Amino acid sequence: MTGTELGHGFRLVEHASVGSTNDLARDLAERGEPEGLFVRADRQTSGRGRLGRSWESPPGNLHASLILRPARPPAEVATLSLVIALALAQAVERLSEGRVRPQLKWPNDVQVAGAKLAGILLEMGADGRGGCAWLVAGIGVNVAWAPGDAVPYRTTSLAAQGLQATPRQVLEGLAASMRPQLERWQAGGFAAARVDWLARAAGLGRPVELRQGEGPVSGILRDVDRSGALCLELASGELTRFSAGEVVLA
């Protein structure tokens, strides 16, 4: 077993600079590392987002990847990004003593007042029997720095929200809020976290555009259902569920 005790049943290894913490965690997972290990780096030289996008990862921000071996059905595993984003939002709220109240944008963003604070990137390995052998949850939080005009939407950092913290402090807070969330997910899936998630949902009842493989779809964001799917009300009045894509709030 690798790492030192982080608390709440998690372990930690730390590096100064890596390509991507997800790559390190993935290698360890493939070599049999038990779940519960966070790999953290001060900076990443090729941090990534979803769909091959890059993630700006300067020193002062949190870049960490958690190895999990989820025991729920593989179709549900993607909902861990919703649950981890919820845990992160709770951790930030607690660290700020209630002054910062993050919202959640389906499926993987944590926002403050419409600006992106953090993102989650899930990567999984198959077990050859239709299941998931390992999952790596990459978590990037803008603690000290946000990219500003370098990206095509609004971003923010904890520092910009008036919260001074080290990446390690944010990770410790996240570990504390993540443990009960993971246990609840393990017992009841996303359905058990849904009410808490919706209480922080950004854009409920508002017009959104969902960008996805078959082209953009516009509608009113009505719900995220018990399976974690996004429910949009289309112009026809029809309610349609989506399991992947990117929500852009109008």
Ligand code: BT5
């Ligand atoms: C995400 O992707 O939001 C997932 C980000 C996951 C990063 C963590 S850091 C630890 C671990 N190791 C990794 O290599 N990755 C994970 P996505 O929803 O695709 O958003 C990516 C987009 O966000 C980019 O295309 C940029 O426009 C924008 N972006 C890049 N850096 C950003 C930052 N620091 N803050 C806010 N937005 C950023």
